[in-house]
Amino acid sequence: MTAPVNRIPVGVLGGTGMVGQHFIKFLRNHPWFDVTWVGASDRSAGKKYCEATHWRLEGLMPEKVRDIVVSESKPGDGAPHLIFSAMDASVATEIERAFAEAGHVVVSNSKNHRMDKDVPLLVPEINAAHLGILRVQQRNRGWKGQIATNPNCSTVVLTMALAPFKQFGIERVIVTTMQAISGAGYPGVASMDINANVVPYIGGEEEKMEQETQKILGEFAGDRIEPLHAAVSAHCNRVPVLDGHTITVSVETAQKPSFDQVIAAIGEYRGAPQERKLPSAPEHPLQYMEEENRPQPRRDVERDNGMAVYIGRLRKCPVLDYKFVALGHNTIRGAAGAAVLNAELMYSEGLLD
């Protein structure tokens, strides 16, 4: 694999929304990809990005996107071959399909197609092989283009943290999340709901974590993805944290690895992004912290550009085998950064040609 000679033009569907802004920010200095096109609602189409967008993120809007004229969210109008989708779930199904039909590679953060049997749900460190399903997708649907997806923000943290356990045969998992408010978009969670409070419910989140995890940790079997047959139970909560989903996990495996084996498996974990030195890949995708009270979202979430997952407090679980804490950046590793890493992986496999 060699880096592209010229930067590859990319578009961002839903680029004026909160998730779209995270894409724009994450890509602002990307070595391979260059944002040249933004698609949004009809209301925004025709305006400059800086006029159509109320920038809500820390720091200022990147200079180079300010003058991009926003397009409608449909193929044509100069939309580049590679399209990142930050579309809202209420409209993503049809729009993403239209782009894929028209031959675009759609790398989507939306939930809409994640559980489709012929759509890969990627965490590149774990299941790069699932890209094989794209051939089935194109055949099934008669598309020139294709759709690849990344998981729900909480699921990314969980599956990354479970990845080193996979070799030991994961059988049962109970996870409780403490999720940041930035995961809910804008305006998202009302301050009257979350200030000095916990909201022990996030609509649809537990189902996503339970189902997506099985698919991600499953195997590509030539014409289908065989999900992992493990029981996963999720308790999802919103807490007054800005960025970073913290999770507590109890896990049971078929084999009974020693404590040292688990620690080694975490520390040595690498995947395709590390082997291929993809630009957004963290050098160490999983990092074990020895301090007794870490990881913590506010103190650790910005490390490694938000792309690594931090694990701490591994200890024996009196009910299942092991228990631990994990943390990942929900809007980076759990959304925009995840999609960009997916596209980098696809480039490395020649799928963007």
Place this chain on the structure above:
Amino acid sequence: MTAPVNRIPVGVLGGTGMVGQHFIKFLRNHPWFDVTWVGASDRSAGKKYCEATHWRLEGLMPEKVRDIVVSESKPGDGAPHLIFSAMDASVATEIERAFAEAGHVVVSNSKNHRMDKDVPLLVPEINAAHLGILRVQQRNRGWKGQIATNPNCSTVVLTMALAPFKQFGIERVIVTTMQAISGAGYPGVASMDINANVVPYIGGEEEKMEQETQKILGEFAGDRIEPLHAAVSAHCNRVPVLDGHTITVSVETAQKPSFDQVIAAIGEYRGAPQERKLPSAPEHPLQYMEEENRPQPRRDVERDNGMAVYIGRLRKCPVLDYKFVALGHNTIRGAAGAAVLNAELMYSEGLLD
């Protein structure tokens, strides 16, 4: 049982500290008990309560305690028969013992004697029968007085929430806590540690929850308390909430009750405090909330004077049998209110005579 004709004078050991202030506040209008004595460190002894105490709670210091002259923390000096102990764990062992030896009834919130084999660890709705161990305690130790304790703040919430499951044979429990900062005393948690953050560790808390729960849910067997043989696994976290510990629980039981049976068991749960109409007993000790996103600490914790436990989101657990959310007030039901209810229970059994 009849209410006392005259209010019973009571003392508060460690009354100038944060936990002690919660006792003073909780008892300010108590129909049976009247705070007439406060014991504290030598540094405070001899001063008026209002001079010795930096009042940290919401609202103002109750008028009637302002002029109490603080005593040293030892028997004598007018200390009443009934002593509530809010002593710091670093000094509680010896001081509480000295009072019990001197014939006082010590009702303690400190952790020091909780796991002693001959000390009852009470949640009056659950294990009023454990008071029977006090006879063993007096015999073993040759005391005229006695020591009774209440559990750790998180354990109270967990055991109250598990109580309705006990009849079905509790076998395995996994619990994750999201605990309020008021549980850590004053100055307690530094704002630099918890503002917009989660701290996934509270020293000693998980061990307490795992062990105390087994003792509380165990049976009094004439000369000893036989702990419940259930596996309990706790993940304890601090979150930026003021009052109220929220917990997520997955539980497995030997019998497999239906959803409706569990809901009924929660709603109908009553114990000795309700039967005897103890003054601090909530009418409904467990309250199931139908809303999909409740209970919430900020919105629910002050209801029922902080003495009930709220349960919500009961649903099937893909790993164990059921999962749900529970909430209780950590400084009331989990500390001062718990001890006061213990004393009320003891009065109702004639143990304060």
Place this chain on the structure above:
Amino acid sequence: MTAPVNRIPVGVLGGTGMVGQHFIKFLRNHPWFDVTWVGASDRSAGKKYCEATHWRLEGLMPEKVRDIVVSESKPGDGAPHLIFSAMDASVATEIERAFAEAGHVVVSNSKNHRMDKDVPLLVPEINAAHLGILRVQQRNRGWKGQIATNPNCSTVVLTMALAPFKQFGIERVIVTTMQAISGAGYPGVASMDINANVVPYIGGEEEKMEQETQKILGEFAGDRIEPLHAAVSAHCNRVPVLDGHTITVSVETAQKPSFDQVIAAIGEYRGAPQERKLPSAPEHPLQYMEEENRPQPRRDVERDNGMAVYIGRLRKCPVLDYKFVALGHNTIRGAAGAAVLNAELMYSEGLLD
């Protein structure tokens, strides 16, 4: 003045919204007023209150309003003579006018009519005499009914704190507010905007504080209200606090009272609500706190049922004469409680007959 023999039926316009809920909660045990009618949008009309309302306040919806069938927001349909208005500003102008024309006494929290020349803007401790303008209002407008208003939430705190200075001739005032999120309704301030942040702008707030203050502290001159000719400058900020607006004030007066004169003027301040012992009147409307770091919103705002204003840290100002801190409850003293106290004042003057 004698209390009403039977409780007076009252209606709440906009009763399903956040401000309306504060009215419902504040009135739940009122000795004089009984909520028998709720007006809301067409969408809610015909439903029971408990079905039409997503209750957002701490604690539960009061039992006695649950089954009230919500009416449309227009006169007739059993609307009682006395109507509290919690209408949104976007629709309040016409609706309140319609009720006043139809003969109702409208006691409004909305901003729409506050600065009308013939509408009293009341803080009962300060300007009960302004009720005299109602005769002008009825004459001008040919109404049988009438409209009385209370100030913006921040203005109430400021004017109450300035009231003891009025006798010394207030000339110049600079105020900075640190306002709670509950002042913005629901969903109000997005948590992404205010978590661990300050927003140094609240639309229209500074203008309201500057203008309303002059009207409130002005004099009723038989046929008009003569505003106070003092310069007022406001800086308004939102901070991550739940309830309670904290303000810092520097003030200059024509006379130069001594420090002790000012302290005495604060402590002795009383108005019509105290003289007439109105049910919602705090015994001491202004309370000076000696502690060097008080008042604080979280610790002081719930005292005196949220109806008093707390002042602290009075000291010489190197630029104007004195400076100090003040605090008041924005949704009680600054909204629902203010309106109810206005209605109690009007009852005491025979204006509800």
Place this chain on the structure above:
Amino acid sequence: MTAPVNRIPVGVLGGTGMVGQHFIKFLRNHPWFDVTWVGASDRSAGKKYCEATHWRLEGLMPEKVRDIVVSESKPGDGAPHLIFSAMDASVATEIERAFAEAGHVVVSNSKNHRMDKDVPLLVPEINAAHLGILRVQQRNRGWKGQIATNPNCSTVVLTMALAPFKQFGIERVIVTTMQAISGAGYPGVASMDINANVVPYIGGEEEKMEQETQKILGEFAGDRIEPLHAAVSAHCNRVPVLDGHTITVSVETAQKPSFDQVIAAIGEYRGAPQERKLPSAPEHPLQYMEEENRPQPRRDVERDNGMAVYIGRLRKCPVLDYKFVALGHNTIRGAAGAAVLNAELMYSEGLLD
């Protein structure tokens, strides 16, 4: 001025504390200065930095300081010529003096010597000329070395924001601060004090702001610093924000500049650090934000490496002339970064030779 050929070794007094950690972090990639020495309490002396220090800042301890062996806080033991002082005020007076006597250049963030008549209190953009007083200091005290200081964190923000007004003759200033918790060190503010609260008092802060501002904006008059004869009144508050002090300011000047003149004076403001392109100097030290609700601490404080001051909402003040909002990073521009910029300025004047 040319950059140093080799990086200049520097020491950090009090380097294991919270302020010291900010110095270590700020200097981790500094092009001119290289931390080679850390002084701390006797308790830490002899240990490696990584063993002596409980790292509390976001991110990890910089690698290159981990193995520095901590020295006692006294001259000798390899202490380099240039010493940054992050000493606690309780011990700084004597220790800093000892280093200056021994010939070191002490660039201190401590308050102890700030108001000494012969010690410069520097904001390099404003009063680089005050360095002239160092000759007087050395003559007075018979020192080979010298002490230079930076202001209190709030004062830096205020004086930077007032700097463009100086040319118009500043006469009166009223400022209210909303200060971040990181300004109080560690453990600093208890979470029980500041969670969802405002504390309207910070010990000594108002006096510092009022006095330091006059000295900083004053003139060097050959043998003394003539303070600015302006009245300054400060109201200081702590709010639940992590980093960044937000202030509201009303200011009156002798001349009456137009709105456009003030905006231009802010936008064009430059000082010695910009002219000499000092490495830590922000290109634009003052930045005016046009958005109606900015600057905001959480969204703006990390821009420009925390070294610029942001101003917004300039408008006419009904009491003084103009009012506005300003924001600066308290632990960078208000502490560690301020001291480093001072040292860079001193290097540029040949004072470190």
